[in-house]
Amino acid sequence: MFLQSLKMAMESIRANKMRSFLTMLGIIIGVFSLVVLVSMISGASGSITDQIQSIGSDSLTISIIDDKGEPLEYKDLEAMTGLDSVDKISPYVQTTAVIKSKRNSSNASIFGVNGDYAEISEQTLLAGRNIKRADYENSSLVAIVSQKVVHDVMQIQDADNAIGSEIRIAGQPFKVIGVLMDTDSDTSMMLGFGSYTAYIPYTTALKVGRNVSRTVTTFVVSASEGDLDQAEEDIGNLLLKRFDNDEQAFYIMNFKNVMSVMDEVSGTLSLIMGGVAGISLLVGGIGIMNIMLVSVTERTREIGIRKAIGATRKEILLQFLIEAMVISLFGCLIGIGLSWAALVIVTYFYKKITFTLVPGVVVLATVFSLMIGLIFGMYPANKAARKKPIDALRYDG
Amino acid sequence: MIIFRDVSRIYHIGDTTLRALDHANMHIREGEFVSIIGPSGSGKSTLMNIMGCLDLADEGEYFLDGQEIRKYSEDELARIRNRKIGFIFQNFNLIGRMDAWGNVELPLIYQRVPAAERKARVEDALQKVGLYDRRHHRPTELSGGQQQRVAIARAIAVKPSLFLADEPTGNLDSRTGEDIMKMFHELHEAGNTIVLITHDNGVAAQAERRINIRDGHVTEADW
Numbered sequence: 001m002f003l004q005s006l007k008m009a010m011e012s013i014r015a016n017k018m019r020s021f022l023t024m025l026g027i028i029i030g031v032f033s034l035v036v037l038v039s040m041i042s043g044a045s046g047s048i049t050d051q052i053q054s055i056g057s058d059s060l061t062i063s064i065i066d067d068k069g070e071p072l073e074y075k076d077l078e079a080m081t082g083l084d085s086v087d088k089i090s091p092y093v094q095t096t097a098v099i100k101s102k103r104n105s106s107n108a109s110i111f112g113v114n115g116d117y118a119e120i121s122e123q124t125l126l127a128g129r130n131i132k133r134a135d136y137e138n139s140s141l142v143a144i145v146s147q148k149v150v151h152d153v154m155q156i157q158d159a160d161n162a163i164g165s166e167i168r169i170a171g172q173p174f175k176v177i178g179v180l181m182d183t184d185s186d187t188s189m190m191l192g193f194g195s196y197t198a199y200i201p202y203t204t205a206l207k208v209g210r211n212v213s214r215t216v217t218t219f220v221v222s223a224s225e226g227d228l229d230q231a232e233e234d235i236g237n238l239l240l241k242r243f244d245n246d247e248q249a250f251y252i253m254n255f256k257n258v259m260s261v262m263d264e265v266s267g268t269l270s271l272i273m274g275g276v277a278g279i280s281l282l283v284g285g286i287g288i289m290n291i292m293l294v295s296v297t298e299r300t301r302e303i304g305i306r307k308a309i310g311a312t313r314k315e316i317l318l319q320f321l322i323e324a325m326v327i328s329l330f331g332c333l334i335g336i337g338l339s340w341a342a343l344v345i346v347t348y349f350y351k352k353i354t355f356t357l358v359p360g361v362v363v364l365a366t367v368f369s370l371m372i373g374l375i376f377g378m379y380p381a382n383k384a385a386r387k388k389p390i391d392a393l394r395y396d397g
Numbered sequence: 398m399i400i401f402r403d404v405s406r407i408y409h410i411g412d413t414t415l416r417a418l419d420h421a422n423m424h425i426r427e428g429e430f431v432s433i434i435g436p437s438g439s440g441k442s443t444l445m446n447i448m449g450c451l452d453l454a455d456e457g458e459y460f461l462d463g464q465e466i467r468k469y470s471e472d473e474l475a476r477i478r479n480r481k482i483g484f485i486f487q488n489f490n491l492i493g494r495m496d497a498w499g500n501v502e503l504p505l506i507y508q509r510v511p512a513a514e515r516k517a518r519v520e521d522a523l524q525k526v527g528l529y530d531r532r533h534h535r536p537t538e539l540s541g542g543q544q545q546r547v548a549i550a551r552a553i554a555v556k557p558s559l560f561l562a563d564e565p566t567g568n569l570d571s572r573t574g575e576d577i578m579k580m581f582h583e584l585h586e587a588g589n590t591i592v593l594i595t596h597d598n599g600v601a602a603q604a605e606r607r608i609n610i611r612d613g614h615v616t617e618a619d620w
Contacts, residue, residue, distance in 0.1 A: 308478060
């Protein structure tokens with residue numbers, strides 16, 4: 001009987017193509033907005049998460065805000081590597097300076113770090129070598145520069161050819177010892193990577209830079225066996241002890257926390273957007289109910305005929321209910337198809353992020369559409385089923 | 398086969414009480430071809446509704462095929478109509494969206510006849526009325542006479558105990574009407590029970606027996 005009802009529903013939908021489509025439109029738009037919004041939020045947050053990961057989500061960045069007159073020194077950092085949970089540690093200072101070659105010059109971000117920094121922040125060298133301990137201890141005038149510096153400032157195409165060249169940073173002659181692979185992402189741009197950047201020994205930065213603090217105010221840490229939370233706790237305890245239990249004296253940024261906040265934000269965003277889209281689905285459902293009510297009245301005679309030749313209430317109910325659900329489900333499938341197309345198109349034109357259908361929301365939309373068909377189809381279907389055959393047969397529609 | 402015993406159907410319209418059917422008594426034997434004739438407003442439609450199990454009597458007893466039609470539920474009545482009654486209406490009452498085949502098949506679907514048997518029965522019924530070639534035509538693509546033949550095929554496919562026809566030629570020209578009447582004679586000769594409700598003397602006269610109805614009274618039941 002179910003199959004027969006399905007067949008009847010399809011017949012009736014086919015008989016009124018335009019109307020059926022218009023009825024579906026509400027569901028199509030609802031499903032489309034639901035699936036596209038949630039998928040895009042998920043795609044965007046996934047991409048941001050990837051970017052955070054690419055610039056080192058496995059590290060802590062610690063900033064000293066108030067040193068209570070007892071600033072950290074480099075030897076204090078070295079002492080911290082004694083903690084079981086801490087693997088590598090590097091001081092970190094940032095300033096801006098002009099990078100100049102014979103051909104061109106540009107403002108650039110200059111980072112003062114030690115030899116461990118590349119590993120902590122998971123940087124990849126395109127050519128050359130890292131900062132060595134000797135560079136650090138001698139405050140050598142050596143620099144690792146970004147590809148952009150090589151291309152635009154030095155105007156050298158091949159990174160290998162840049163190694164050993166001389167550039168001037170803040171007027172001082174530096175030897176290029178390495179070239180960094182650019183991470184081509186928005187976040188790293190935002191944080192200054194991938195643009196005009198140079199990494200020099202921390203001690204050198206202290207000498208060269210104008211606005212650089214003599215003591216260590218910021219350092220980055222990588223954790224042993226990736227247990228960032230343990231490292232955060234250990235360093236936190238250590239710094240608390242040092243700074244008179246003042247939690248405001250320092251700040252530990254854990255990218256893991258940043259990411260979990262990101263997840264939370266995108267989850268909330270998805271929920272809000274999904275809710276709004278859900279409301280439009282609901283409106284679509286009311287549209288279905290409307291049309292089904294009209295349809296039931298229009299088909300009063302048909303209902304009478306069916307009842308006269310032996311249809312029971314249940315069979316009439318099932319027929320109209322399935323019709324409502326099929327309309328709803330069709331609308332949903334079209335909506336999902338359009339969403340898929342829209343995501344493909346957006347991805348094509350906005351190459352930086354790959355948007356894909358989120359399976360969860362597709363399932364959700366389908367279930368929700370079926371429910372809407374069921375709920376909003378129930379009233380008209382019931383109205384149809386309750387018609388008295390004699391009255392229905394007499395009806396002139 | 399069909400027995401009416403003191404059957405009354407009473408309508409209350411405001412303060413007035415109308416006995417659309419007043420203590421009707423009637424007996425129709427199996428295989429008979431009976432016409433019920435009366436002017437409009439005589440209670441014909443009420444009689445037909447009760448006989449066709451579309452409506453229930455308020456008083457009296459009605460037996461169809463040895464089974465008393467009592468205060469059954471709407472769905473039970475639907476089942477009885479489905480299996481025992483082959484309706485043929487004045488305005489054909491075909492479903493416009495469905496082709497001839499679909500219309501004839503419909504009662505069998507509600508009977509849950511298996512697909513293979515259904516196909517055979519629909520094919521047979523359409524062949525009997527000579528419309529097998531037009532099985533994929535919709536009612537709007539058929540003439541009035543053809544539509545009525547589809548309706549007859551729909552009744553034939555059910556193999557009902559009773560063919561119940563309500564002014565079957567009322568919407569047809571006389572020539573087509575005669576064709577349809579011929580079809581009823583054939584059905585009768587094949588042993589079917591036929592009750593034909595009409596206000597047309599000429600049509601009524603073609604039956605084996607006439608029953609008159611006037612003001613809710615079955616006045617001439619010559620049996």
